[in-house]
Amino acid sequence: MKLTEQQVLHVAKLARLALTPDEVATFKNQLSAILDAVDELARVDSATTLVAPAGSEGLALLRQDVVQGEVGTEAALANAPQVAGTSFAIPKVLE
């Protein structure tokens, strides 16, 4: 499958990635080549195949919904790029 420049820009928007014009051109070619290779999946007859769970056991382990191993506010904020009091700071959302 060949991607158009518009499709690349649309996907970049969905992925929240700002791309340079050079990146758009490169990804258009590289992703098209990868999708061409991946398109051979269409040849597999899988119409009746059920999708398997990730693990061989299939079921995620459940436990009581009890807080354990809390990180704490100070440690949680320690790696934040910008902090306001005990909150993560971001640019103004509403003008």
Added chain:
Amino acid sequence: MKTLAQAAAALAAGQTSSAALTAACLERAKADPFGAFLTLDEPGALASAQASDARRREGRAVGPLDGVPLSLKDNILTEGVVTTAGSRMLEGFRPPYDATVTARLKAAGAVLLGKTNLDEFGMGSSTENSAFQKTKNPLDPTRTPGGSSGGSAASVAARLCFGSLGTDTGGSIRQPAAFTGLVGLKPSWGRVSRFGVVAYASSLDQVGPLAHTVEDAATLLSAIEGLDPADATSSTAPKTDLSMLRSGVRGLRVGLPKEFFVDGMDPEVAASVRAAAATLVSLGASVEEVSLPHTRYAMATYYVLAPCEASSNLGRYDGVRFGHRTTDPRSLKALYENSRAEGFGPEVKRRIMLGTFALSAGYADAYYRKAQQVRALIRRDYEQVFQRVDVVLSATSPVLPWRLGEKLDDPLAMYLMDVLTLPCNLAGLPGLSLPCGRASNGLPIGAQLLGRPFDEGTVLKTAYALEAALGLQFAPTGGV
């Protein structure tokens, strides 16, 4: 002294101290010409070593890892010690907690020297996709050590430590092990906790050891495996029975899948794997050709599913709570888009784009759902083959380690190099790589053994027998 077992024996016999071993390892690591480490935690390592020596003096040594210097791939969280996943996005990130595997190694008394280089977020097969440095193969510094756990492999192969933990999503432990003459084990999916491991593709990721010998790899597996309440995908399966390690391969049924002798395979690699099969026969195993017909679709399946999961997992890097933030963003949207554009490298962006596309409206059925169905067929192939044989033997990589830079401009060519390691992850199986030969240029050739889910024991005992029979040794260049 090279192996973990030798270091443990020397410590137990009082021939050396952990402080002396650790100081020697740190000295070599600081002079390392191969670029294995991103971060050395000298104060932490020396303090752990002193604590280990104190335990031993008091007769309280806690097991075979007590006092032994190890390294960790830099996508495994270490409390207070910078963990970058090889990405500018996480430059300077100091985790507030340990991964479960980190905590288990610490509880076993291990000395953690530092964090090893990797392809950014584990995405790559040569460690050239690290944002920080390129790692060289200690057996031939003009060549790649493989990836993405190339720094872990180099740290062990260059004898800077006695073992390492890597992660393997599509071959990232086994292929670097093959390229550097080591043993590398990807455990069954669910065998080892992934709590505190930077997520790439969660239905495929596993943590596992890289070491000089099968016995060392088994020792490391034993320390990290088992149920973890903090990882809901970790398994309740009983721990690996290591008493069977030396029980031999008499009566073992080995499958040699014809689809794994792929076009473009290095003839020396193919010959070496066939010779390893003959060696197993001489040890009392039987070998038969088997067929895994959907192997040819593994590359396409993986390079849909792994990017899809990556595009979702890497959504958390938004420049808000941790990680890189762009300077002076004018809006929240610009903060997201520019932080991610600046923080991620080209291969990570490529996979996020690919995964986002394959999950997008109008394409998700043709790509994501289709790939999940083919994954189920790949798994069924193995279920059928494992009714007839106990282990599957193949090459780990179709080629020998390539020269640094050689495949960097062609992502698809790089993806094709993973063709023999991907099915193991897609099927959730345990897979091990060990050296099975030496090519005419002196480089190691890796054989891969795959087993039934949670049957690491059979994989390890087969590898142990093969290793003993082959007696291969590889030494780093420069006489370290």
